[in-house]
Amino acid sequence: MVVERLLEPRLAIALAVLLLLAAGLLSNSAGLDIGQAGGPRAAVRSGQVLAQMLGGVRSAAAAYIWIKLDTDHDTFYGDLRKEAPLIPLFRVATWLDPKMERAYYVGGYMLWQQGRLRESIEFASEGVANNPKSALLVFNLGQLYFLQEGRTAKEGALRHLWQAEEMTRKADIGLRLQVLTTLSATYAKWKIEGEPAWLDREIQSLRERIARERRQGQSGELEH
Known part of the structure; x- marks a missing residue:
């Protein structure tokens, strides 16, 4: 080994x-x-x-x-x-x-x-x-801010999650789904106005895409 x-x-x-x-x-x-x-x-x-x-x-x-x-x-x-x-x-x-x-x-x-x-x-x-180029770690920092309370936590979550959103536009769809889901939850948690309408639409689209790819993968395994 x-x-x-x-x-x-x-x-x-x-x-x-x-x-x-x-x-x-x-x-x-x-x-x-x-x-x-x-x-x-x-x-x-x-x-x-x-x-x-x-x-x-x-x-x-x-x-x-x-x-x-x-x-x-x-x-x-x-x-x-x-x-x-x-x-x-x-x-x-x-x-x-x-x-x-x-x-x-x-x-x-x-x-x-x-x-x-x-x-x-x-x-x-x-x-x-x-x-600094790691979308995973930028998301991680935003997520840890989201899990905490207070104004600093809210601002930190928004800042880093939006940065992660930009970094994951051409990245792994699983990570992007996590980023967008946490970003949407941040708006809900602190009752922040102005959440973009496209956010929920893309979350739903990514979930459907992941489910479709899983079904296709399972179908391919059965054929073999």
Whole structure:
């Protein structure tokens, strides 16, 4: 397997150091500020220095951590107590590979689930800053604002969801449907006037298109 080939001695040593760092973070996970604002300064500095030390093996180490996170997240999904210790590993993964969009996407949502609202916005904002062309992460930030309350949340949701709308005009229709559905829900949640009439029409059109493609796919499978 690719993962096994990556586990050469140099990487194994790096991963061992990573696990030590993660263990230290896990012991303080309840109070760890994962966002841009910092957190325990020693932990932040240690993680950044470690990422620099790993040099060329950073992406491989991040991929290894993501495989573990993806598996554990699926296993513990919905159990907030068991999910909480995974959060510091999302921080480590994005230090190692700032282009790892899924780590920012899932990690930000998990922070929100844990009630760490400010940190979820900061972590998602960092993801957008590191990946400004990622429609997924721009949508993620808008969605996290939507899930919160207050004027700042409303303005943040509208700003980023409209940006995601523009970015997904020629993108995956599944992501675009999520963007438009959340955007429409934002107008409804805060009773904002001026929702474009085309929004509901396109949402319905995308739903019909997805349903049609699924039926065609199922029909093709039966023919084989």
